[in-house]
Amino acid sequence: xxxxxxxxxxxxxxxxxxxxxxxxxxxxxxxxxxxxxxxxxxxxxxxxxxxxxxxxxxxxxxxxxxxxxxxxxxxxxxxxxxxxxxxxxxxxxxxxxxxxxxxxxxxxxxxxxxxxxxxxxxxxxxxxxxxxxxxxxxxxxxxxxxxxxxxxxxxxxxxxxxxxxxxxxxxxxxxxxxxx
Numbered sequence: 001x002x003x004x005x006x007x008x009x010x011x012x013x014x015x016x017x018x019x020x021x022x023x024x025x026x027x028x029x030x031x032x033x034x035x036x037x038x039x040x041x042x043x044x045x046x047x048x049x050x051x052x053x054x055x056x057x058x059x060x061x062x063x064x065x066x067x068x069x070x071x072x073x074x075x076x077x078x079x080x081x082x083x084x085x086x087x088x089x090x091x092x093x094x095x096x097x098x099x100x101x102x103x104x105x106x107x108x109x110x111x112x113x114x115x116x117x118x119x120x121x122x123x124x125x126x127x128x129x130x131x132x133x134x135x136x137x138x139x140x141x142x143x144x145x146x147x148x149x150x151x152x153x154x155x156x157x158x159x160x161x162x163x164x165x166x167x168x169x170x171x172x173x174x175x176x177x178x179x180x
Contacts, residue, residue, distance in 0.1 A: 002060070003028055003177060004036040004097035006112040007044040008105030009072070017104050020134045021047040024103065024168045029057025031178045036096045038089065039063030039081070041074035044103055049074050062092045090115055099175050100129045104137045120161045130163045130175045138164070 011018045025048040028035055035052050038045055039061025049059045058078045065082050067073060073080060083089050090112060094100075102113045119125045131138050142164055148154040165171035172178040 001033045001098045001177060002036050002096050003033050003172075004093050004100045005048055005103060006100070006105065006109045006116075007037070007048060007103035008109055009038075009040050009043040009045055010106065011043050011047070012104060014135065016135050017044060017137075018047050020132065020168060021103060022051040024048055024101070024132070024172075025051025025053075025057065026055045027168055027172065027178060028052055029055035031172075033177060034058040034060060034078075036060045036062065036093050038093070038108070039074055039077070040067070040072050041076075042072050044105065046074060048103070049077060053077070060096060062089050062096075064089050094119065094125060097127055099127050099177055101132060101171065101175070102130070102138075103132045104134065110141075117158075117161060121158050128163065128175045129161055130165065130171045132168065132171050133164050133166050136166075 007021060021044040029052040037049060040046055052059050060079045061074050061077045062081045062083060063073045064086055065084060068082055081092060083092055100116050102109055116129060120129060133139060145159060149156045149159055163174045165174055
């Protein structure tokens with residue numbers, strides 16, 4: 001199974017975020033799943049890739065050429081796909097994915113999550129989508145989604161497209177990726 005992971009190109013200020021990225025990479029690799037991600041060698045992106053590789057996992061990175069030129073592409077991956085644009089990156093990642101998981105991150109992570117949720121809402125994809133709400137990182141976003149539904153901007157059935165858990169093992173189990 002290819003698990004597409006959206007996560008930060010930074011590690012954040014709390015070590016828990018780096019620890020959780022390493023845990024996710026390790027668990028996915030040891031469960032025999034491949035990771036598809038943004039191809040970076042920095043931040044949580046680099047941590048999850050390195051952890052998966054160190055545990056015998058397969059990691060496929062998808063990165064736009066302009067980011068490769070900035071030397072942030074991970075050159076030690078199983079496969080590195082270089083594309084022309086951020087839009088092409090998201091499309092390629094989605095094409096390769098059997099399931100989507102978002103870990104903490106910034107604008108890029110939020111953009112990827114929002115786009116994939118929109119695609120699911122529109123019926124363009126049907127894969128499960130999970131949100132790792134470690135240290136209550138995504139709680140305000142989840143609450144905002146509920147407000148969007150309450151105010152009539154998001155149908156309540158669309159909230160069911162997103163599985164939210166506060167641990168790696170709980171999330172991957174809920175998504176059917178691993179069994180405990």
